[in-house]
Amino acid sequence: MNGSTTLDMTGDTYQLDADISWSDIKNVGLRLRESKDTTRHVDVGIFVEGQYAYVNRASIGQPDKSKRYLESKVPFDVKKKKVHLKILVDKTSIEVFIDDGKIVISNEIFPETNDKAITLFTEGGTAIFNNIVIKHFNKV
Structure with missing residues (x-):
């Protein structure tokens, strides 16, 4: 895949598993809790050019208007050219387990109620x- 593809599935509470592989790329990942107009979303992925895994909340509403700490970054060995992501999405949080928990990123998120799209991107x-x-998680 090259570019972006929005999945037919949507949701606000779910577990998403995916295996991603690449050969020559700058950035790859998923946009979660994406708005219909695609302006709001949380990005999870691998920034190959920078050699790190990340969760970026800069494109979703945040109470901290200083814009500090909107992107969580951790070093990632991009020479493997593949990654397994297990992502737990809840109404106000996201947990990312990279390569069976070798790396874990946890963030609080503040999406709009109707922002539920899931998009793959490169x-x-x-x-x-x-x-x-x-x-999908059952609602209690």
């Missing part, structure tokens, strides 16, 4: 998304 190259499984 920048600067092509990636393969495999084994995408979404399990």
Whole structure:
């Protein structure tokens, strides 16, 4: 895949698993809790060019108007050219487990109620998304 593809599935509380592989790319990931007009979303991915995994909340409403701490970054060995992501999305939080928990990123999020789209994206190259499984959580 090159560019972006919005999935037919939506949700606000779910677990998403995905295997992503690439050869030559700048950035690859998923936009979660995306608005219909695509202006609001939380990005989870691998910034290959910068050699880190990330969660970026800059495009979603935040009470901290200083814009500090809107992107969580951790070093990632991009030479593997693949990653397994397990992402838990809740109404106000996101937990990302990278390569079976070798790296974990947890963030509080503040999405709009109707922002529920899920989009796969690449920048600067092509990636393969495999084994995408979404399990919705039952509402209590």
